[in-house]
Amino acid sequence: xxxxxxxxxxxxxxxxxxxxxxxxxxxxxxxxxxxxxxxxxxxxxxxxxxxxxxxxxxxxxxxxxxxxxxxxxxxxxxxxxxxxxxxxxxxxxxxxxxxxxxxxxxxxxxxxxxxxxxxxxxxxxxxxxxxxxxxxxxxxxxxxxxxxxxxxxxxxxxxxxxxxxxxxxxxxxxxxxxxxxxxxxxxxxxxxxxxxxxxxxxxxxxxxxxxxxxxxxxxxxxxxxxxxxxxxxxxxxxxxxxxxxxxxxxxxxxxxxxxxxxxxxxxxxxxxxxxxxxxxxxxxxxxxxxxxxxxxxxxxxxxxxxxxxxxxx
Amino acid sequence: xxxxxxxxxxxxxxxxxxxxxxxxxxxxxxxxxxxxxxxxxxxxxxxxxxxxxxxxxxxxxxxxxxxxxxxxxxxxxxxxxxxxxxxxxxxxxxxxxxxxxxxxxxxxxxxxxxxxxxxxxxxxxxxxxxxxxxxxxxxxxxxxxxxxxxxxxxxxxxxxxxxxxxxxxxxxxxxxxxxxxxxxxxxxxxxxxxxxxxxxxxxxxxxxxxxxxxxxxxxxxxxxxxxxxxxxxxxxxxxxxxxxxxxxxxxxxxxxxxxxxxxxxxxxxxxxxxxxxxxxxxxxxxxxxxxxxxxxxxx
Numbered sequence: 001x002x003x004x005x006x007x008x009x010x011x012x013x014x015x016x017x018x019x020x021x022x023x024x025x026x027x028x029x030x031x032x033x034x035x036x037x038x039x040x041x042x043x044x045x046x047x048x049x050x051x052x053x054x055x056x057x058x059x060x061x062x063x064x065x066x067x068x069x070x071x072x073x074x075x076x077x078x079x080x081x082x083x084x085x086x087x088x089x090x091x092x093x094x095x096x097x098x099x100x101x102x103x104x105x106x107x108x109x110x111x112x113x114x115x116x117x118x119x120x121x122x123x124x125x126x127x128x129x130x131x132x133x134x135x136x137x138x139x140x141x142x143x144x145x146x147x148x149x150x151x152x153x154x155x156x157x158x159x160x161x162x163x164x165x166x167x168x169x170x171x172x173x174x175x176x177x178x179x180x181x182x183x184x185x186x187x188x189x190x191x192x193x194x195x196x197x198x199x200x201x202x203x204x205x206x207x208x209x210x211x212x213x214x215x216x217x218x219x220x221x222x223x224x225x226x227x228x229x230x231x232x233x234x235x236x237x238x239x240x241x242x243x244x245x246x247x248x249x250x251x252x253x254x255x256x257x258x259x260x261x262x263x264x265x266x267x268x269x270x271x272x273x274x275x276x277x278x279x280x281x282x283x284x285x286x287x288x289x290x291x292x293x294x295x296x297x298x299x300x301x302x303x304x305x306x307x308x309x310x311x312x313x
Numbered sequence: 314x315x316x317x318x319x320x321x322x323x324x325x326x327x328x329x330x331x332x333x334x335x336x337x338x339x340x341x342x343x344x345x346x347x348x349x350x351x352x353x354x355x356x357x358x359x360x361x362x363x364x365x366x367x368x369x370x371x372x373x374x375x376x377x378x379x380x381x382x383x384x385x386x387x388x389x390x391x392x393x394x395x396x397x398x399x400x401x402x403x404x405x406x407x408x409x410x411x412x413x414x415x416x417x418x419x420x421x422x423x424x425x426x427x428x429x430x431x432x433x434x435x436x437x438x439x440x441x442x443x444x445x446x447x448x449x450x451x452x453x454x455x456x457x458x459x460x461x462x463x464x465x466x467x468x469x470x471x472x473x474x475x476x477x478x479x480x481x482x483x484x485x486x487x488x489x490x491x492x493x494x495x496x497x498x499x500x501x502x503x504x505x506x507x508x509x510x511x512x513x514x515x516x517x518x519x520x521x522x523x524x525x526x527x528x529x530x531x532x533x534x535x536x537x538x539x540x541x542x543x544x545x546x547x548x549x550x551x552x553x554x555x556x557x558x559x560x561x562x563x564x565x566x567x568x569x570x571x572x573x574x575x576x577x578x579x580x581x582x583x584x585x586x587x588x589x590x591x592x593x594x595x596x597x598x599x600x601x602x603x604x605x606x607x608x609x610x611x612x
Contacts, residue, residue, distance in 0.1 A: 018446035026458060141586035143538055143558075145545050146579030149565055153572055251453030255542050259565075269454070270546060273461040285450065285458050292449045 004304045004311045012297040019289040020072045027282050077283040082275045087283035098264035108188025117199025122226050139193025144252045148186045148259035183260045191249045202237035206230045236303050243299045247292045337599045344595025350588030358404040365398035370553040378571050387577050391567050396574050399555035400581050406556040407537045414536035417475035418482050419529045426486025431513050444480045452477040453539050460548050467550050474536050485528045489521040523600040530593035534586040541582050557582050
């Protein structure tokens with residue numbers, strides 16, 4: 001197990017260098033002069049030269065990359081061009097708000113999606129299965145920002161159950177939770193639809209295997225077969241699904257934050273895009289990708305805990 | 314030496330097989346609904362200039378936020394533009410994005426995935442590492458960053474979303490190619506001295522395509538959702554050109570006076586995504602029954 005943990009940590013480090021590399025070249029893929037983009041068409045040549053020197057754009061690319069990588073691994077992602085503050089600090093300041101949205105959303109998604117997928121798989125072909133799959137299909141088909149607008153219209157304006165704004169400056173845990181509830185629900189249900197579909201196919205595969213048939217023949221109660229034997233074996237693919245949907249839900253979270261005017265990574269990134277603050281944008285993209293890599297590493301460790309065979313490979 | 318009767322038998326058998334294949338498609342309700350649904354949408358998009366009752370961009374400040382009527386089927390927006398006409402024209406943007414994103418990401422992803430899966434060795438390890446790292450970036454975020462960097466013309470949006478989705482196609486392609494590489498006909502091709510490129514292009518890719526086509530159909534749906542999301546954030550094709558995403562965004566500001574604007578645009582997107590998903594599910598069942606065991610539909 002120690003070796004397994006060390007290997008996961010090693011992969012995490014390699015992936016981190018990888019995403020820093022991609023983020024670097026992503027921003028260098030901008031055609032033309034980034035400094036010109038940032039300052040606009042009416043910039044003076046002196047201002048351009050100063051900014052270029054500050055961003056290190058006058059150095060050869062490989063040297064720029066080396067400096068960027070070394071700094072990034074020390075947590076220095078440059079300065080926001082607009083505010084002059086360190087970009088990473090500005091991004092990290094908006095993480096808690098987004099993290100609470102993502103965690104609450106994922107919790108709702110797992111709590112709704114996994115049981116629905118299991119039930120649909122157990123009752124394959126029944127009315128329940130068809131109904132669950134139909135709802136899941138609709139769930140992945142409506143754009144998440146549209147679901148958000150509709151939820152505001154119905155649950156906030158018409159019924160008055162939730163506030164229309166996804167955040168509040170008033171202190172208090174319950175106040176904050178009340179404002180978080182609707183965005184988290186909207187995000188969670190869209191992800192739940194994916195999780196339900198994929199849990200169903202993972203469960204169907206496990207339920208068709210020989211050891212399940214043997215357990216049935218030996219008279220093991222059906223609930224035990226489904227929720228203990230089958231689900232435990234389907235857990236690794238289900239966790240993999242959660243890993244894949246997490247990256248996807250972070251993308252959706254940007255849209256949900258926009259709909260509910262909720263501060264967070266999404267609004268910071270959008271602000272960076274609109275202000276052409278590429279340093280800030282780059283830091284945001286990096287932090288989100290690092291979050292995905294971190295989650296995948298944690299999941300890898302969990303796979304090892306669930307399935308001893310994976311540890312020994 | 315084959316006799317005439319044997320030849321006739323073989324021809325008849327081939328025809329019967331073809332008929333059986335066609336029947337597999339026509340008897341699959343999801344596939345038929347999806348195929349007809351998408352065909353209808355393509356027809357609407359192509360015929361938009363004749364179908365739309367009004368110009369999608371003509372404003373009428375005397376007639377803003379009008380209720381639905383015989384002249385304005387879904388009412389008008391805050392600039393007095395006909396919502397129905399905007400939605401009909403909006404289909405063009407969505408379908409173009411879906412089509413070209415799939416075309417680009419399918420071509421690039423297929424080649425990259427096939428080379429990675431077939432080549433093995435350091436080339437495979439390097440390509441897999443790059444694919445894995447790119448998959449860590451939420452694709453919507455990647456598309457957003459690329460659009461931010463390259464500007465929001467239709468071309469650059471298509472390119473951005475296509476780049477964001479290519480790693481997924483490549484990952485699926487590689488996993489399929491890995492199951493094809495050890496098969497006897499590949500070994501046979503190598504034994505008769507075909508070059509690796511010929512083997513990949515003529516034998517590996519055609520045999521690996523069915524699951525990839527399924528992924529491509531579904532990613533057309535996610536591409537359309539991504540474009541709508543970009544439009545909603547104001548980073549898509551710019552108004553006054555109508556897109557479903559920017560109709561929703563503009564409708565949001567008038568949501569309490571005319572909720573129909575945002576609601577109907579959302580339904581257009583959902584309709585398109587549903588029919589594409591049904592088509593994808595249908596193709597999976599008919600093209601490649603084995604695929605049902607695979608990772609599912611998210612990719």
